Amino acid sequence: MSILKKRPKTDEELELEKTTYNNEFTKQIQIEIIDTNDTLENVHIDEDSVSVAWSGLTYTITNKKTKQKENIIQNCSGVVKPGEIMAIMGPSGAGKSTLLDVLAGRKDPKNVTGTIYLNGKSGQNVKFVSTYVMQDDALMGSLTVRENIQFAADLCFPETVSLAERHQKVTEIIKEFGLERVADHKVGNIIIRGISGGEKRRTVIASQVVTHPKIIFLDEPTTGLDSAAAYNVMKAIITTAKTHHLTVIASIHQPSSEVFALFDKLYLISRGQTVYHGPRKAALEYFKNLGHECPEHANPADFYLSRINIDFMSDRATGEQHIEKFITSYESSSAKRLAKTEVDAVLAAAEKDATNDLSVDVPQGYNRYARGFFVQTYFITKRTFTNAYRNILLYWIRVAMYVCLALLMGTVWWNVGFEQKNVQDRFAAHFFSVAFLVFMSVAGIPGFLEERVVFRRERADGFYSVGPYALANFVVSVPFVFIIAFTFTAVAYPMIGLHAGFGHFMWFLTYLYLALMVAESMVVFVAAVIPIFVAALTIVAFLNGFFMVVQGFFVRRDSIPHAWKWAHYIDYQKYAFEGIVKSDFLGLTFDCVKNAATEKCNCMYGDTSGNSCDFTGQDVLNSFGYTEIKLPAWAMALVGLTIIFRVGFYVALRLRKSRT
């Protein structure tokens, strides 16, 4: 049955469910009076699943203003067993995300006290058996739902899982997540319409759970979705968790009653402290016993939150007292004792099963990634290539723009000629070809930033390391940048009438291509350091403007002030411009203007005595001091600058921590 077709529950059904809560609560109280040893007998530890228990968890920060220590969460204890789904709920700023992050091992351990047990054992690395689903729908928009999930499967299953098996797993998870109808639809981005928000969220989660990690942490998985979409997302997660016996912990903000009813357990938190932890169904009775009875048709989740939210109370002191009552009540409650019994039972069971290897820790020499460097590089390159090919924002829009520009330049500079006055025209054509083309590399920033969000999620989830990603980004840019440089050169070069001949054409193309490769590398480097669109755009524009000023076109090379000479020598535009200048001028001859009255020639270059009526391209180069340009060396300088920016890109990605 498709989970998408699930109809909302009727009032009678909800009423029936509420009655069931009460019966369940009675059962829970009965469990509580069972001897602990009996309870232990019932706890079975499944080596293929992982329970999470935590005791006395406190996360402390130092307030930057007051320099005082502050507990963001305090003395939290609880347990979630395989197949169970727990909701962490509380008002805004209560500490939900902090508790989730601490449990997921995403907070600096220096600031955490207390113990987390996996299968009853402490000191283990939760990251290797879990996935953490963030709020953002970080997917490749130009790829289909199936392709996005397949990519995760290709990288996250070990090589012992064959391609056919990986396809099978992808098909299964697509089914479990109710994505069959849209499996071959593109996810969508600002250009492609794509699938709905709920389907996107399910695709992200499906790609993270396709390998069935033992524990799934979800940070507000339903935020931004309407109630039907939120229900479908949670139902899909729960179907997978129940089928594969996974442990699920989700922070959640104001779920609908339907979504709320899907959780097994509840962790209510306010001001960083536990207000209730236990079965979701038992919470109604718990609150009722405290004198807060949920009205018949109210959403229990809304009701609890309204009771423990003091943000809008006019009197702060009364609010503090109100919440303190909840916290102290929980401390002495049967619910807390039951939770403690459960934690103890899990720990004792682990002790009892000491002969079994329940450890989820990573053995020495273990590779955090399922696939090796080259396989990672292969799959990322394949995906990046597909994205570059399909996403018109990345390269095609620039190809179109450069063709237009080439036609514009070709018609404006049409057949530029070989008269003295054309020397300046040629310089201008050389300068503009390089300057405008490299300047427009900023057009790649939005596409890169879209991909970077996906990179962060996938890196945080251990899909691959930085090296293969950085390498794939470079490899894919090689053919696409070539297409840009080639189309521009093929159109503009003959129209402008630059130095005829295959060799000269190839040098022009080479310099333009290499300059674009440096520009492209600089763009991704800057966007990796500052991944904010407007900031990255401004900095790249500034750098290109700066390099234009010191490259030696506006101000002659020998007139650049000594203090700015360094900038001239690290300027990639200089090498491309000078290379093009030399390859164009060398071997050409220009006519000077003849003075009709004196019959003498007025040459600005070469023999300026008036006796000669022409000059060579070499004379022009000499006049501007372009005597030491070596075409291969200048090309190598561009290759070197590309390498420097690419290494910088790799380092920037490595140093910028994935969300911790």
Ligand SMILES: Nc1ncnc2c1ncn2[C@@H]1O[C@H](COP(=O)(O)OP(=O)(O)OP(=O)(O)O)[C@@H](O)[C@H]1O
């Ligand atoms: N590193 C930190 N430095 C200072 N304050 C912090 C830090 N981490 C969390 N806090 C504060 O701790 C409180 C709890 O934060 P947390 O993000 O866990 O709350 P939350 O319940 O998830 O809130 P929301 O639902 O609004 O996302 C907030 O007031 C937050 O500002």
